[in-house]
Amino acid sequence: MKNIVILISGGGSNMAAIVQTAQRDDWARRFGARIAAVVANKATAPGLALAHAQGIATSVVAHQAFANADDPRAAFDTALATAIDRYEPTLVLLAGFMRILTPAFVQHYEGRLINIHPSLLPAFAGLKTHQRALEAGCRFVGATVHRVTPELDHGPILGQVVVPVLPGDTAQSLAERVLTQEHRLYPRVVAELLAEPA
Ligand code: GRF
Numbered sequence: 001m002k003n004i005v006i007l008i009s010g011g012g013s014n015m016a017a018i019v020q021t022a023q024r025d026d027w028a029r030r031f032g033a034r035i036a037a038v039v040a041n042k043a044t045a046p047g048l049a050l051a052h053a054q055g056i057a058t059s060v061v062a063h064q065a066f067a068n069a070d071d072p073r074a075a076f077d078t079a080l081a082t083a084i085d086r087y088e089p090t091l092v093l094l095a096g097f098m099r100i101l102t103p104a105f106v107q108h109y110e111g112r113l114i115n116i117h118p119s120l121l122p123a124f125a126g127l128k129t130h131q132r133a134l135e136a137g138c139r140f141v142g143a144t145v146h147r148v149t150p151e152l153d154h155g156p157i158l159g160q161v162v163v164p165v166l167p168g169d170t171a172q173s174l175a176e177r178v179l180t181q182e183h184r185l186y187p188r189v190v191a192e193l194l195a196e197p198a
Contacts, residue, residue: 012047021187125153
């Protein structure tokens with residue numbers, strides 16, 4: 001069985017979209033794949049309850065617990081990798097996971113670590129993507145699914161979706177429209193990856 005582990009920090013709507021698609025399209029039969037676990041860096045991440053309700057294993061590796069370590073980022077990433085590696089994942093999906101990962105962590109999951117970012121990369125890596133796109137006068141925004149490399153939001157692009165900017169759009173209205181499209185894009189790209197020969 002190909003195990004998929006999804007990392008979240010918040011609402012988990014992309015995670016939920018992937019879980020729903022995996023059930024609807026029977027990824028177990030088609031690809032021999034399952035969502036093995038959802039891991040959050042905050043116990044309060046609303047997506048945890050959603051995953052739990054679907055019968056998916058959940059765990060929390062709280063980054064704040066490592067604040068006093070000699071190297072908090074490295075200590076957190078080591079604990080996170082331990083929680084993930086229990087499932088021997090084929091894919092590790094970042095879905096609204098709001099922590100910058102160390103190069104060592106990224107290397108450990110080379111070829112297996114995927115992210116979704118709410119902009120048309122390479123434009124607007126980092127935060128506040130929709131606000132920055134509006135300020136730049138963009139006529140189109142969107143989202144990108146990409147492989148994760150040590151440089152933030154810079155890995156090879158696996159899929160994108162384009163969303164037009166409409167008169168009167170705000171960062172909030174754009175975020176909502178893009179998120180709806182993310183829910184289609186991310187499961188589609190993951191299915192493509194699962195369909196690839198091993
Ligand atoms: C999405 O817009 C994702 O692209 C970004 O954070 C948001 C997460 O939303 N990285 P959710 O937690 O999947 O609902």
